[in-house]
Amino acid sequence: MPDASDTLLDAPPCASDPTRESPVVESLPKEPAFRHSRLQRLADRWSHLLFLTCGLLVVALIGGILYFLAARGAGAFLPLAGNTDKVLTLKEVFLSADWDPNSGKFGILPFIAGSLSVTGLALLLAAPTGILTGVFIAKLAPGWMKTLMRQVMDLLVGIPSVVYGIFGLMVVLPWVSGKWLSDSPAAGFAVSAAILAVMIVPTIVSLSTDAFESLPLALEEGSQALGSTRWQAIWHVLIPAARPRLLTATVLGLGRAIGEAMAIQMVIGNNPQWIALMRGATDQTPVLRFLFTPAATLTTELVQELPNTAAGSTWNNLLFAMGLLLYLMTMGIILATRRLGRQRNA
């Protein structure tokens, strides 16, 4: 009976399906409970193939990009075909803060430090705000406000980053500079991180709202029945219970933040020598200097220099290597947090 077995094999596994609960021998009736037409079975098989192709395509695409970046980036360190320039050592690239490609200095520490700083600061601002907003929307807000806030957050996710960038460049920078810095330029980590935070808050809010709403009501009711206040219930019960999903929300925000280029490059000042500049300057306290020194990140440097460098030159190859580094950093963070989340869950 090829028809029946085909149907059973191709049918999606479904827990409520009675045929799967009973032992196998009994579950092979002479006549199947229902029978798919030939066309349906064909469509089933083809759609299976379609999904498989799509899945493989995504994997191939990611692998292809990884290969492309690695192949081009390796040219900075290895004498490969297509190289038209000199080859660098890992030490002079990763352990040097001196970036001046025109005189052969290719230290990328300023970009790595820049990316980590601006992302870290943005997360510091966005994660608590986002999670607490999530609590508010899921547990405290009245119904109409809940709907409104959710819609606003969804809208915010859809705004293109260049809009945030222009807003930062034309409004925030002059305002901060005139208000607090006695007209010296405000470009740097502080404003970039603030804008980045605004960009990733909606992601964190949406996901943490989902996290809190998916918690069993019994948790909250139980803790309140034991005499805890609302605040105690949120702080000691709900947030710990939702922690793995909150972590995921934060990491997705982090992923968006670390890869963001357009908005940041308009407001950060893009100065590759920011570490040297900060060391040299003495006019402000170190923290203020750090926040308002024009700096650069991996993404901003890629955006600015990649289209203008000759293919096959050391500089161009190294930019591809920086792209690869960014890719690996993002992947590393995501994998690490996955593992972390799983451990907490278990």
Place this chain on the structure above:
Amino acid sequence: MKTRSLILAALAVFALAPAASAQTVTVMGSTALGPLVKQAAEDYMKSHPGVQIAVSGGGSMTGLNQVVSGGCTIGISDVFATPQQEKTGIRNYNLVIEPFTLIAHPGVGVTSLNAQQAEDVFTGKVNNWKEVGGKDQKIVRVNRPTSSGTRAVQQQTVLHGKEFSNNQLVQDSSGAVANTVATTQGAVSFIELDFLNRANGRFVGIAYNGASCTKQDVSSGKYPLFSFGHAYTNPAKTNPQVLKVAEDFLAYMLGQHFQDTTVLKAGYMPVAYVKSLKAKL
């Protein structure tokens, strides 16, 4: 070896193709020069039926990369090719003069800098506008990225090859530079002249050495803040027939009629202005 034989084979196929078929010249590169070349192409195609000229952007370095690899017939660029690219035997045509100017935030109180002052402002020797006759205000240098052609021109002409101060803001495009200068107190930068003409007072121009960007001052060498718009061809990797059409097209662009009308109208200057200066460049 394999690529070379492949290219030769491709060339042979092209050479054998019937001469009657439309000849397509592809132009790629500088987005700044693009509109001018597009205009030239339209005019040229009108008087030369059977010739197709396709102009696309991508940026100066893209144009150079593509012409070196044989991906386009003509690569247009705001900068000279790198020495490595020169080695491949590509041929340079200086098409037009692209004039630049110094600009500043309106509040700095300086309208003119001499060559030494301008150099000091950008190298970081001078850090306050009052040292060059302006208000007591910090100088904020706004530059283009290290790989930018504009920045290379600036380094060569304004800084006389010296290094830029590392105390700087960097903006990706001329538009972003203009916006930053307009909104940042004490800002100074270097930009295509065309942007100043459209500034509406949001930022002001600064005269260089008492000279401004006019025909007299440019051709006498008094106003050195300009660069060439380049076109490159690659004879080694182009079908000779297409190359001939491309060369004829470039000759049309370099002709007096085109240079004296369209080039001037587009905000550039004819290369003839600096013919006498050529030895210096």
